[in-house]
Amino acid sequence: MNDPLLIREDADGICTLTLNRPDAYNSLSMELMQALITTLDAIADDTSVRVVILQGSGRGFCSGHDLKQMLGEGEEAYYQCTFDTCSTLMQRIVNLPIPVIAQVHGVATAAGCQIVASCDLAVATETSRFATPGVNIGLFCSTPMVALSRAVSKKHAMEMLLLGDMISAGKAAQIGLINWVVAEAAVAEKTQEVAAKIAASSRKAISIGKQAFVRQIDKPLDEAYIECSRVMTENMLTHDAGEGIDAFINKRKPRWQHR
Known part of the structure; x- marks a missing residue:
């Protein structure tokens, strides 16, 4: 219960941020989103950091918003605050003055897929899966749509949004959502390789x-x-x-x- 929601590790100009809610598939609680925003703001002013890696702990990358927390609050003002905070987070990733690489394993769904689409680069395992499945629970993924529609073509975005189906890492690479697909055992090594190459530049x-x-x-x-x-x-x-x-x-x- 006392574990940090977000773990930061720095080495050789590479900052690794780990979403640390493994029992909840790293779902984006309000507290986790705020921790990410605060940390990204600090990184923006930290000239020792030249590239960021964003990953998840446990069984998957990120399953999206914490729906249990949202339903527990159950008020319009809280919903608006949640989606506004999420929108702020995604813009922090996009507007961070240095590149952000998503290192994906397991699932990246809804707002988790939105994070991947917002990052500059993405490395995923062969067994990773991606989806914007809100339509299946009566909640169209409208905010994930903003990032997704800027990362892939219109028809591929609409396919994901309208059907809500999981897509494979191979298809995600084919449509431009991610850059590299590697074996699960090699995902950290590949991400570090990409990050180190960026960190070696000005x-x-x-x-x-x-x-x-x-x-x-x-x-x-x-x-x-x-x-x-x-x-x-x-x-x-x-x-x-x-x-x-x-x-x-x-x-x-x-x-x-x-x-």
């Missing part, structure tokens, strides 16, 4: 690039190019760009200062 460059990606993705083509031309100029003026170009020309390893 945090400043990665941060500039991720934030620009989020801003430009829904802009018209001409506006996107105007925005990203400005961003490239900003990036060229950083210390690490000059260091990286000089290192490339002189065939040496760059010494990043992350500024």
Whole structure:
């Protein structure tokens, strides 16, 4: 009962956050969502962190909202607060200035699938399964739809939302919800490999690039190019760009200062 809801571990520029409600399939209680928001806010200002891994403890990644907690409260104001808090959490993931990688095992359903769709990258086991099954209990997954519809094509999103069926990791990779499918024994190793490669780059460059990606993705083509031309100029003026170009020309390893 005294175990932390969220476990943070830092090593070599990689911050691993573990959802720690294994007996409840890491369902998103209000307390867990608030812990995630607070921790992500701290990470945003922590220049020692260059990439985040988000994983779940126990048998699965995350089963979505804690429906028992929600029904126990049973008031409109509480429901609105729950979904507003969840929306804030997902935007924290998207707007975090460094990449977030979902490391998925078992199920990622409803708001758990929403987390995966909100992350920048995702690694899953061969036996992982994904769903937005709210339609099966009379509760359409409208907030998960926001993230899902931005991660996969319209028809694939609507298939998941309207049918509510579980899809395999293979299909999730096929439609663009996740990046890699690996054996269960290899999921942590693969995620660490991806995270280490990102952590070896300039945090400043990665941060500039991720934030620009989020801003430009829904802009018209001409506006996107105007925005990203400005961003490239900003990036060229950083210390690490000059260091990286000089290192490339002189065939040496760059010494990043992350500024």
